[in-house]
Amino acid sequence: MGEIRTPAKVKIIVGILAKDAESVEAVRGVLKSRFGEEDLNLEPFPFTFTNYYKEEIGEAPVRAFFSYENLVDRETIVDIKLWTNDIELEIAKENGTPGLRPVNLDPGYMTLGQFFLATTKDQRQRVYMQRGIFVEPTLYFQDGHFHAFDWTYRDYQSENYIKYLEEVRKRLAYQMTTGKPYSQRNKK
Template identity: 35%
Template structure:
């Protein structure tokens, strides 16, 4: 029988999507105000891999990745996802953007071995956590490289995203170069 022990801390990750630079800035400010200093912030990447969000978010979307500096308990992910959903609605109500969803926040976490994303949607590859929130392992890290799964979103397969995640691994263990 295995010994039950507390989980290792993880790095909170939030993927921020919008067509508005001010929305990306607002989200970064809100996230760091709640969770502390950013450990790493990516450039605002062009988000062109899907048109899934066009109807609710418009075109010319950007996606920025924010990883917090202070590790958290992974068991807190459902609360983070519920909070980011509140923030999305708050931003939409406080601005005059024509889109119904001018901001999308997708939290998850990063470990040395994997990248996990939270979701409100169930699917065969997702595990229920609590409070209506599911999680999926989106990428795994082995043999000094990120590996996608059949369900991995196309943007998370990108080499520039994965290079950013590799750099973020150093925040967990400074000697984790690759």
């Protein structure tokens, strides 16, 4: 039997899918109030991988990503996903579109070995956490790069996402090694 240990803390990353850059910016402050200082952002860019969200978000959605300096216990992803779901519903209500989300928030977390997304939908590759929330191993890190699983969404296999997530991983590795956020790397 192996020794039971609490796993290392993880880095939270939130993907935002929205109708435009202004909508991303509007939710950015809400996320920062929950997660603290941003670590690395991937500013809004056209999301062209699927038209699945067309009815809710519109014809030309944008995607953005934000990672945060504060590391958290991985099991907090359940509370985080429930909270982001509530934020989506609040925004829909404020926009007068209950039931249609003009903003889709996709929280996940990164370890040095994998990137996981939280979801409310069950599938064979997803692990149930609690309170209706599952996590899906989305990418794994090997030979210096992130790699996709057979089930990984196409957009998460794209070069743009992979480059961003690999940079976030460098920052996480620095943080885990030094105990300081990457933004503090040149400060004594």
